[in-house]
Amino acid sequence: MRRFRASPLTGDSVLAGVLTLGSVAFILGVTDDTLAGWRGFPALDMRDPNPGSLLLAVSITLSVAFRRRWPFLLLVLTLVPELVLDVFHFNPGLSGVADMILLYTVAAYRGLALSVVAALFSAAAYLATVALSWDRYTWADHAVVAALIALCWVIGRSVRLRRAYLSELVDRADRLERAREADTRAARAEERSRIARELHDVVAHHVSVMTVQAAAARKMLDKDLKVAEDALTAIEQMGRTAMSEMRNIVGVLRTDGPAERAPQPGMHDLPSLVEQMREAGLRTQLWLEGEQQQLPPGVDLAAYRLVQEALTNSLRHAGPAARAWVTVRQEPGELTVHVEDDGREGEPKTPGSTGNPGKGHGLLGIRERVALYGGVLRIGPRTGGGFEVRAKFPLKDRFPLKD
Secondary structure (H helix, E strand, O other), rough: HHHHHOOOOHHHHHHHHHHHHHHHHHHHHHHHHHHHHHOOOOOOOEEEEOHHHHHHHHHHHHHHHHOOOHHHHHHOOHHHHHHHHHHHOOOOOOHHHHHHHHHHHHHHHHHHHHHHHHHHHHHHHHHHHHHOOOOHHOOOHHHHHHHHHHHHHHHHHHHHHHHHHHHHHHHHHHHHHHHHHHHHHHHHHHHHHHHHHHHHHHHHHHHHHOOOOOOOHHHHOOOOOOHHHEEEEEHHHHHHHHHHHHHHHHHHHHOOOEEEEEEOOOOHHHHHHHHHHHHOOOOEEEEEEEOOOOHHHHHHHHHHHHHHHHHHHHHHHOOOOEEEEEEEEEEOEEEEEEEOOOOOOOOOOOOOOOOOOOOHHHHHHHHHHHHHHOEEEEEOOOOOOEEEEEEEEOOOOOOOOOO
């Protein structure tokens, strides 16, 4: 069966061969006297077969081997030998079965218009055949032939429609599979981007603080060992904190088991963040305005990372004598986060400075975070000198406050 399905010509050739053998056996074994002896079959006055009539009958049944290539053409061409056999009163054998097979093939493998033409042509060919000897047939014979023509056409159209329906189902499944794969790739890309932002925020903040502390410890080694020791202790604690946060973030990438889920930092961690910046040498003040309610997790993390990145940039770029202010104002429908410093461009940069704080992956990540939650972000120079970062997150409707 697999071979026949893989090569339709092979299966059609076998069908044509069986049909031809049956037709030849019917022609040689059934005579006019035999039919006359069967109840319901009048004498048809058929002539004995000869090589010419056998060749014509065989040509009709053998045409079934190519039924899927030229079904309509073969249906038309087989009319000629059938008319010749009927005119000279030779037994046509199973040529009628071959005609039904060709009609079915046209209906099953060709369009609606051509299949209708084939059905009408089959009916016309039958009428042309019986016109030569109308008295041989009854109205019951005509009804049976008409029913067979209609049945072959209906079965062929049903097979074609079912095949088209199954093909559409396969195509739809393929499209859904491709869409699912595209969604999966997009989700993976988004997750990688999120993890990259988290890693950047953690690494940039802690490494910047550790760099400033290391510079201070190096300067105080010869002057005050106690201060240098405190700076080194702060570096150690900062390094452990950074490793812990990085382990929590990278844990989601592991495939050998479920990742450990640790609470993400949020706005409630701002006092400790400000204290870290003060210990690193950046004089930072924090103001919390409005009624402090629980924020949606995404907005909570995005606002915290924004403050963390802004203070890290102030520490790296604003200068050793700079001051920073963090203002968080929470209103019923909006959360405003404002981070500013009074650094001057002419002041020397701290170790690890990389230039303009308005450029880099950190601030790009901030823009993405704020845009993700429908917020508005402003980054640029501050009036009177320094730099500021201001973001507004909508809380009403999209992110309602929790009780």
